[in-house]
Amino acid sequence: MIPLNWYLILSAVLFLLGVLGFFVKRNIIGLLLSVEIMLNAVNLTFVAFSSKNGQISGQVFVFFVLVVAAAEAAVGLALVIAMFRNRETLNVDRSNLLKW
Amino acid sequence: MIEAIFFLFAALAVGAAINVLVQKHVLYSALSLIVLLVSMSGLFILLEADFLAVINVIVYAGAIMVLFVFVIMLLNLPADEDGADRLRWLKFLGIPMALFLLFMILATLWNVGSETLVERQTAGTPEAIGRSLFTDYLLPFEVTSLLILIALMGAVVFAKKEL
Numbered sequence: 001m002i003p004l005n006w007y008l009i010l011s012a013v014l015f016l017l018g019v020l021g022f023f024v025k026r027n028i029i030g031l032l033l034s035v036e037i038m039l040n041a042v043n044l045t046f047v048a049f050s051s052k053n054g055q056i057s058g059q060v061f062v063f064f065v066l067v068v069a070a071a072e073a074a075v076g077l078a079l080v081i082a083m084f085r086n087r088e089t090l091n092v093d094r095s096n097l098l099k100w
Numbered sequence: 101m102i103e104a105i106f107f108l109f110a111a112l113a114v115g116a117a118i119n120v121l122v123q124k125h126v127l128y129s130a131l132s133l134i135v136l137l138v139s140m141s142g143l144f145i146l147l148e149a150d151f152l153a154v155i156n157v158i159v160y161a162g163a164i165m166v167l168f169v170f171v172i173m174l175l176n177l178p179a180d181e182d183g184a185d186r187l188r189w190l191k192f193l194g195i196p197m198a199l200f201l202l203f204m205i206l207a208t209l210w211n212v213g214s215e216t217l218v219e220r221q222t223a224g225t226p227e228a229i230g231r232s233l234f235t236d237y238l239l240p241f242e243v244t245s246l247l248i249l250i251a252l253m254g255a256v257v258f259a260k261k262e263l
Contacts, residue, residue: 002106002182008209010110010143014136016202017117023194029126029172033133036164036212037117043156051147052223056232059149059224063233067244071251073164074217077171078258084175093114 005051015041028083028090032076039069106146112139126177130168137161149224 014037021034043062050058080090088094116136126188144153220247233241 002102005209006106006110007143007147010113011262012202013114014117016198016205017114017121019201020194021117022199023123024121025243027126027177029168029177033120033126033129033168037136040136040160043152043213044140044143046151047144047147047149047224051149055177056224056228057236059152059229060232060237062152063155063229063245064148064237064240066155066178067248069171070159070164070215071247073167073256074251074255075241078169081175081260083188090177093147 004048004052006062007044011041011044013050014038014044026091026093028080028092029077031092032073035072036069038064102146105141109139109146112136113143127169127172130165130172133168134161134165137165144224147224151224153228153231234252 018034018036018041021037022031024033025031043065046058046062046065052057053077083095084090089095111135116132116139119132120136123129123132137156141153141156141161142148144156
């Protein structure tokens with residue numbers, strides 16, 4: 001069988017790729033996709049610990065994470081559309097009206 | 101054998117995540133994220149979370165990612181232009197910071213659990229998850245519906261013509 005460590009390390013690597021994407025990407029949809037990667041990495045950790053402890057609670061939490069991800073995607077993409085209508089760009093560096 | 105399947109899905113997931121980062125056009129990033137989600141479902145099946153594996157494909161890869169691809173195609177975006185970034189140096193600051201975070205997480209995880217996963221009684225069947233969801237987690241489940249309603253209204257308000 002597979003050690004728990006492997007799942008945790010895979011999850012950490014995926015989470016870090018999401019963080020790196022959040023730093024590196026400048027397209028706002030790219031940032032949302034990076035957030036999705038991070039959420040999936042955390043989901044994997046939840047399921048791995050649920051499997052290790054023999055409890056179902058971790059999987060129920062993944063269910064809730066899924067719901068929050070759906071809500072986040074809906075609102076985030078609506079904001080993306082609003083931003084594109086007003087600014088004609090999706091580059092986060094260009095949306096700097098509130099900057100001094 | 102199980103290890104080979106694990107490594108297959110792990111390599112697929114990491115490769116897809118890297119591909120999400122390096123693609124210039126965001127549509128290819130979104131399609132690569134679908135590969136990541138499917139391989140994540142494979143890992144869930146290895147962990148005996150059957151219901152979540154199916155839900156992950158149907159809801160995440162089937163609904164949320166279709167929403168992403170729909171918006172990307174609706175806006176008809178060009179590929180990322182490089183020259184416009186005033187904060188391009190942040191990119192080179194981000195990589196060492198992410199590596200540092202990875203180092204810290206791995207240093208913690210190294211000691212967590214090297215024991216192998218045992219065969220357990222409570223597999224993640226729909227029955228087990230539904231039972232838990234409608235007894236122990238009934239209130240969060242109901243609050244979730246409120247959250248979705250608010251997100252629905254917020255999305256409609258934000259995407260209106262005049263904002």
